[in-house]
Amino acid sequence: MKYVDEFRAPELIGRAGEEIRKLADPRRHYRIMEVCGGHTHAIYRFGLKDLLPENVELIHGPGCPVCVLPMGRIDDGLSLTAKPEFIFAAFGDMMRVPGTHGSPLEYKARGMDVRIVYSPADALKLARMNPDKHVVFFAIGFETTAPSTALTIIRAKSEGLPNFSIFCNHVTIIPAIRAILDSPDMRLDGFVGPGHVSTVIGCRPYEWIAQDAGKPVVVSGFEPLDILQSIVMLLRQLRNGEAKVENQYKRVVPWEGNRAALRAMAEVFELRPYFEWRGLGFISQSALKIRSVYGEWDSEQRFTVPGVRVTDPKAAQCGEVLKGVLKPSQCKLFGRECTPEQPIGALMVSSEGSCAAHYNYSQHRPITIASAAAV
Amino acid sequence: MCLAIPGKIVEIDAHNAQLAVVDVVGVRRKVDLGLLQEESVHPGDWVLIHVGFAMSKISETDAADQMRTLMILGESEAAMQEVQGYGLENENDDSLGRGPVS
Numbered sequence: 001m002k003y004v005d006e007f008r009a010p011e012l013i014g015r016a017g018e019e020i021r022k023l024a025d026p027r028r029h030y031r032i033m034e035v036c037g038g039h040t041h042a043i044y045r046f047g048l049k050d051l052l053p054e055n056v057e058l059i060h061g062p063g064c065p066v067c068v069l070p071m072g073r074i075d076d077g078l079s080l081t082a083k084p085e086f087i088f089a090a091f092g093d094m095m096r097v098p099g100t101h102g103s104p105l106e107y108k109a110r111g112m113d114v115r116i117v118y119s120p121a122d123a124l125k126l127a128r129m130n131p132d133k134h135v136v137f138f139a140i141g142f143e144t145t146a147p148s149t150a151l152t153i154i155r156a157k158s159e160g161l162p163n164f165s166i167f168c169n170h171v172t173i174i175p176a177i178r179a180i181l182d183s184p185d186m187r188l189d190g191f192v193g194p195g196h197v198s199t200v201i202g203c204r205p206y207e208w209i210a211q212d213a214g215k216p217v218v219v220s221g222f223e224p225l226d227i228l229q230s231i232v233m234l235l236r237q238l239r240n241g242e243a244k245v246e247n248q249y250k251r252v253v254p255w256e257g258n259r260a261a262l263r264a265m266a267e268v269f270e271l272r273p274y275f276e277w278r279g280l281g282f283i284s285q286s287a288l289k290i291r292s293v294y295g296e297w298d299s300e301q302r303f304t305v306p307g308v309r310v311t312d313p314k315a316a317q318c319g320e321v322l323k324g325v326l327k328p329s330q331c332k333l334f335g336r337e338c339t340p341e342q343p344i345g346a347l348m349v350s351s352e353g354s355c356a357a358h359y360n361y362s363q364h365r366p367i368t369i370a371s372a373a374a375v
Numbered sequence: 376m377c378l379a380i381p382g383k384i385v386e387i388d389a390h391n392a393q394l395a396v397v398d399v400v401g402v403r404r405k406v407d408l409g410l411l412q413e414e415s416v417h418p419g420d421w422v423l424i425h426v427g428f429a430m431s432k433i434s435e436t437d438a439a440d441q442m443r444t445l446m447i448l449g450e451s452e453a454a455m456q457e458v459q460g461y462g463l464e465n466e467n468d469d470s471l472g473r474g475p476v477s
Contacts, residue, residue: 004394007447008440008443038377041448042448044450045448046447063378091426104467115471115473116428116459116460116473117460117462117471118427118457118458118461118462119407119426119427119428119462119463120426121407121427121428121461121463122427122460122461122462122463122471125462125463125471126471129471141377141426144377144425144430145377145425147424147430148407148410148411148426148427148428150424151407151409151410151428151456155409171456181380195379196377196379196425196430199423199430200430201381221444222444222448223440223444223447242477249436251433251437251440252379252423252431252433252437252441254431258410258411258413258430258431259413260409260410260411260412260431261410261460264409352377
């Protein structure tokens, strides 16, 4: 209760909950996927599930970049640290993600030169500061971070910086949604669309989901009211038999996206024919590779990378959880062998992973608005 | 990594118009403006920052909203750690990348 005043328009939160109850047809069961890991985190943190009627179910989607990265890519990236003249730089989120022979942090403990950076621009700076070393930046993320990587590569080329390259793991969200819709064991009624990815790509790329697949999409902000309003908008479309793309997060997301960012991406990247996603398998045209004109700044074009493929531990059911077929707690390892302290699957590593969110917030909830909104 | 951090443009770099000093709750760091080329950005404007790059121009109200969102999501500390970690100034800062892991 004491936290309720901190939310945007708290009086509207209870009203949105009521509206959802009114709109949800008791004879139907609604399965709505929130695509973005940030939304998954928010939904758990605020206990939003408790505000929804039983027949409105939220399914957690694939939008956590750390979670969908197969272990083989981590092994490939870390293989480059074997040479003493290499510096391996990555975001802090990557540091605890297990590879076959340990996480980047464990490599650091063994004496490899592993650095945490908060921006690809800082990895570039590391290269400038260490002319006798080669800096590899382990790039990861959806369209939210891909433009920054692209611009960093453009900058490296214009400076002619020879001792810098990117190990590129950028993926794109649309093919993952397509793969989920094509999956035979998946039945969904609509999507809460990602917020920050959409500041870059805009709302247009989702139109096929509405037009061809007949599912409504509402691009959403991250506060409790945003997410609940988006669910209201989805249920309203479903009640009216409509399927269109709507933008609940207009205060940040322009319909057309960020054209300068899209231009930088188009300049530097092309689509890989296919890329492996943890849990979802190989998805065609779902990831970005660096164009050959920028090949000198692509670790994969410049160096030999083993191309490791690692099957996930058999007992871990990350794939089923990622696709929303299983709930995190239904995995055999959840909370026993696999915890945020000792993660086996990547969904336990990132705070945006549905297993970590489920683990952290089902045990102790720092904030719940369900009781407050009911008062 | 997926944090969108609101900041106020304090000044555009005199030597490089694609760099600006932003203020995030009192912490000042340089960020890259290269992804906002379609917009005119001036001191006093508010932007959302992702991994050291300003990604969109927003209103002051939306910036305050976003800071509160980070706070209630329990991510404001991580956001400040990220901003403090941006290393574009201090050209010869040898500590870059050697900081603690959150």
